Structures are given as C-alpha cells and as structure tokens.
Amino acid sequence: MPSNEQNAQHFLLGAVAGQAEFILDELKSHSDCLRAEIAGSYRRGNETLQNLDFLVATSHPEAVLDFFTQLPEVTTIITREPSHASVVLDTGVPCELKTVSNAAFPFALIDLTGNQEHNIALRRIARQQGYRLTEQQLTPIDPPNTPATREIHDEADLYAALGLDCPPAELRENQGELQAAAEHQLPRLIEIGNLRGTFHNHTTASDGQNTLIEMTNAAIELGLQYLGIADHSKSSTQCNGLDEKQLLNQLRDIRNINENFTDENIDFRLLAGSEVDIHEDGSLDFNDELLSQLDYSVASVHHAFELSESAMTQRIIRAVENPHVTMLGHLTGRLLLKTAPYPVDIPTIIDACAATNTIIELNCNPWRLDMDWRWWKLAKEKGVKCAINPDAHRAQDFDSLFFGIKIARKGWLTAQDVINCLPRDQMLQALQVKRP
Ligand SMILES: [Zn+2]
Ligand SMILES: [Zn+2]
Structure with missing residues (x-):
C-alpha cells in the first residue's frame, strides 16, 4: 500500500x-x-x-x-x-x-464507465461480430456484409446490439462480466432496498456518540426491521470497551426495550451482540458462557497488528473456529489511504469461514470497506455469507450502508448472499447456525 x-x-x-x-x-x-x-x-x-x-x-x-x-x-x-x-x-x-x-450519449457513457480492460474486451467483441465500436458510434466494418445496427438509445441497447446483457456499472472491471453477459448469467445484484437490518453498531456504552435509544430510534426511522448492537469488549480500553458486567447490563436493557415492540405495533427488534476482541493467540475477550447469552458476536482484531502473515492467519482461524463467533469483523484492519492492511492469508481465512459457517463482514465505514470487493466473488463461491455492517459510531453513520451496497455489488453479491436481507425469523436462525 x-x-x-x-x-x-x-x-x-x-x-x-x-x-x-x-x-x-x-x-x-x-x-x-x-x-x-x-x-x-x-x-x-x-x-x-x-x-x-x-x-x-x-x-x-x-x-x-x-x-x-x-x-x-x-x-x-x-x-x-x-x-x-x-x-x-x-x-x-x-x-x-x-x-x-x-445520440452519442450511450457510447460515451460506456466508454467513460468501464475500466480500460473492460472497454478493450468490449471493442474486441464488437470487432468479432463485424463492427467498429468507438466512443461515438457502432458501425459495420464491411457494410455490405454486416447488417446495420438497430437504433441505440441507451447502454442496454448497445450491449444488446452485441448480443450481451447490460452489466451493472459496478461490474465493468473485466472480471468475467462480459462472458456472463453473453451467457445471460449476470447476477441480479443486491440493492439498498433489500436491506432489512444490520449488525455491527456502537453506542455511548463504548465509543459511540449516540445512546442505545437514539440508535434504536434512528434505525426505526430508517425503516430497518432489526438493529444489532456490538459495542467494544473489555480489552479495547482505548474504546471504552465493556466488561462482563456492563455487557450483561446492556443485554438486559436491550431485552427490556424489545418488550415495547410487538408485531402489531412496530416491526422492529434490537439484537444483543458484542464486537469481541481477538487476542494475539486467537482466544477471545469473553468466555463462551457469556457469548452464548448474546444473539451473536462480531470478532475483530484491534491490536497486535505486527504479527507475521502466518501468525495473523492462525490467530484469526482460531477465532472463527469458536462456535460463538458469528461473524468476522473488518478482516484486514486497513484504513484506506492511511493504514495498510495487516498481512493475512485471505483465501485461507475464507476457507476457514466456509468450513465453520462463519459470516464475513463487509464493513462499510468508507475508510475500511473491508473485506475488499475483490474477494467477495471467491467467498460467495465457497458459500460464505456476507453481513453488511456500517460499524456505526453515531446514527448518521447508517448512511455508510450506501457504500456497503456499492462494494457488495462490486463483489457480485445478490440479496441471497447477504444475511441483512433475510426476514427476521430466518436471520435469527442464520445467526444460530454455528452454535452447538
Ligand atoms: Zn472494530
Ligand atoms: Zn466496531
């Protein structure tokens, strides 16, 4: 980096x-x-x-x-x-x-949107079919032998003229989207309206700026059907992490608030979680007995970034092997343009998450956007589910879900790949899959 x-x-x-x-x-x-x-x-x-x-x-x-x-x-x-x-x-x-x-707009838009490799590949496809594609038009190379193209009003018309479905803009990176477009196999990508809730959020109990009630009200206002609270754990002293007693108090508060919601009045529930620190040896900041009382946990690395790649990989694998680790938070610890990711073997972690039914987070804080979009296609192929999490430290941070959706789309993810899209009953079952 x-x-x-x-x-x-x-x-x-x-x-x-x-x-x-x-x-x-x-x-x-x-x-x-x-x-x-x-x-x-x-x-x-x-x-x-x-x-x-x-x-x-x-x-x-x-x-x-x-x-x-x-x-x-x-x-x-x-x-x-x-x-x-x-x-x-x-x-x-x-x-x-x-x-x-x-008239030139769709040609220019396609030219200015795709990355260079996508555009080169698209022009090659056009040439193979007897056309010259430029940023202004699509014309037969050998007019008597190649039919004129039908009228092109938008991007979909232009891709269709070449026998292709129109790849969503986020996919135009030459990562297989043109082949999928030719085979009519493009995925129907997730949209912001598919999100029903989210899991990794903080309150004033740790280092957040809004109270549990304020976060709850903001989530309801946004139309979410569930909001997970995952404040920091005790080792994250710099983030005012909760100890066991404080976590149990918060759990009780969450259960009490939920008493106010019935399916008849407000279609909403809070979930009690924790962003539990992964220690240097891969053990967790809370014991299984406590974690089992929560609805889920997000396990994250917050210190000791300087380990070797193999030590860091083993550390995280040990964590995801714990049946009470529901999801893995911000996998590489990167802060874009600021802090390089710590070295970690991502394909091996994806395999470990697939083997243990551990969800991987797509942290949508604009500084993180971690796990990186380039890995989601592989994770999806391995059957790993994604949780799109704003890691909100104030209600306004829910806006980051917009960026999470962009990155999820870039990673070829559909609503079926993302647990935030599940109705509440199915989501609660998904959170229990690993537990004994
Ligand atoms: Zn964190
Ligand atoms: Zn966090």
Whole structure:
C-alpha cells in the first residue's frame, strides 16, 4: 500500500459522494441538459478515486460548460474546450465534464464507465461480430456484409446490439462480466432496498456518540426491521470497551426495550451482540458462557497488528473456529489511504469461514470497506455469507450502508448472499447456525 504522500491525489468514495451527487443534480437541473451521469470509477463504485467524470448530453454545450465552470464549488479551471472542461473543486477533487450529443450519449457513457480492460474486451467483441465500436458510434466494418445496427438509445441497447446483457456499472472491471453477459448469467445484484437490518453498531456504552435509544430510534426511522448492537469488549480500553458486567447490563436493557415492540405495533427488534476482541493467540475477550447469552458476536482484531502473515492467519482461524463467533469483523484492519492492511492469508481465512459457517463482514465505514470487493466473488463461491455492517459510531453513520451496497455489488453479491436481507425469523436462525 502506498504511503499517505503517494496517495495525495486519491480520495475516498465516501468523501466525494455527497458533493458528486449534488453537482450531478445541479447539471440535471440545467435547461439545456438532456441526460447526465457521473461515469468513471465513481460509477463503478471504486473505494478510492482520483477524479470525477461528468457526462452531459446537450445540444448547447457552451451553455452547459459555462454553467459547470461557474458553479460555486469550482475553484480552478484547468482547461476549457468546446465540448470539455477540466476543473478542481473546493474539496481538491479534480473534475471533468464532457458534453456529447444525445445520440452519442450511450457510447460515451460506456466508454467513460468501464475500466480500460473492460472497454478493450468490449471493442474486441464488437470487432468479432463485424463492427467498429468507438466512443461515438457502432458501425459495420464491411457494410455490405454486416447488417446495420438497430437504433441505440441507451447502454442496454448497445450491449444488446452485441448480443450481451447490460452489466451493472459496478461490474465493468473485466472480471468475467462480459462472458456472463453473453451467457445471460449476470447476477441480479443486491440493492439498498433489500436491506432489512444490520449488525455491527456502537453506542455511548463504548465509543459511540449516540445512546442505545437514539440508535434504536434512528434505525426505526430508517425503516430497518432489526438493529444489532456490538459495542467494544473489555480489552479495547482505548474504546471504552465493556466488561462482563456492563455487557450483561446492556443485554438486559436491550431485552427490556424489545418488550415495547410487538408485531402489531412496530416491526422492529434490537439484537444483543458484542464486537469481541481477538487476542494475539486467537482466544477471545469473553468466555463462551457469556457469548452464548448474546444473539451473536462480531470478532475483530484491534491490536497486535505486527504479527507475521502466518501468525495473523492462525490467530484469526482460531477465532472463527469458536462456535460463538458469528461473524468476522473488518478482516484486514486497513484504513484506506492511511493504514495498510495487516498481512493475512485471505483465501485461507475464507476457507476457514466456509468450513465453520462463519459470516464475513463487509464493513462499510468508507475508510475500511473491508473485506475488499475483490474477494467477495471467491467467498460467495465457497458459500460464505456476507453481513453488511456500517460499524456505526453515531446514527448518521447508517448512511455508510450506501457504500456497503456499492462494494457488495462490486463483489457480485445478490440479496441471497447477504444475511441483512433475510426476514427476521430466518436471520435469527442464520445467526444460530454455528452454535452447538
Ligand atoms: Zn472494530
Ligand atoms: Zn466496531
């Protein structure tokens, strides 16, 4: 992982998303804007990015480019051409705007969205079928012998013209999506509306900023049907971790609050969990007797990051072999652009989780997004389930679920792969699978 200085030109997805969506809305509101999209790595849902690529279909590029370069968020104009502008925002994020005709929009959008390997592979497929694909059009290479393409109005039309289903933007990384698109085997990816609840969240009992009641109310407000509380355990003294007595008190409070909910009034339940520390030798911060009283536990590494890869791998394997470890929290401990992941053999951990029915967390804190999206396809193939967890330290952090969904989609996950999508009864059963 490069150092902080080398990463000076990278930005977290979570840090740019608010401003990116705001500017997109501004562009869409312009009377000369026919269609607009943020393409590039933002649209693919990459965890970090170097710039934002806006694309607008318009018949009046001058007017749209004037509007864009005069937005209050723009501090520097780098270049301004007839159909393109390059600027820097007040947040330091470089931004490009390209304008195209409405007819060229789907071609430009596909070109600006896929990574380089996806685009090269797509052009090769077009060539094999007798067409030349550019960022502006799809034309027969040998017109008398190749039929003209049907009209192309959007991305799906263009992929369809090549015999392909339209891969969701997050998949356009040349990781098998074009083959799946040709075989009509693309997965139906998870969506934010599929989430019914979430598991790894903190309160003021440890290092959170909102009380148990405040977190509960925020989750109900959000329309969730269950919220798991997993405060830190006693060894995480820097995070005000709970000792056994405090955890049992919290368990009692949670059961008491749940008394207020019946299926007739509010379709909601709290779950009592713990983010239990994994000690250096792989043992846990609480004994099995205590853990068995909880609804679940999230086991996480919070100290002794400097172990060798094999020692760290063995440490985590020992933890997931415990029948009371329901899920594994933030697998590599990375903080994007800040702290490198500790060395750990991820395929071996995935195998251990598959063998023990341990769920792996997709921690959706924008600094973490851990386990990395590049491993989820493998985990899914091995039958490992995912829990999308905001690791919320305040109610506002539930917003991170948006990024968790982006990364889950990037990892080819469907609602069937993610336990947060289960109705409450089935979810509770899923949490019990490992227990004796
Ligand atoms: Zn943690
Ligand atoms: Zn946590």
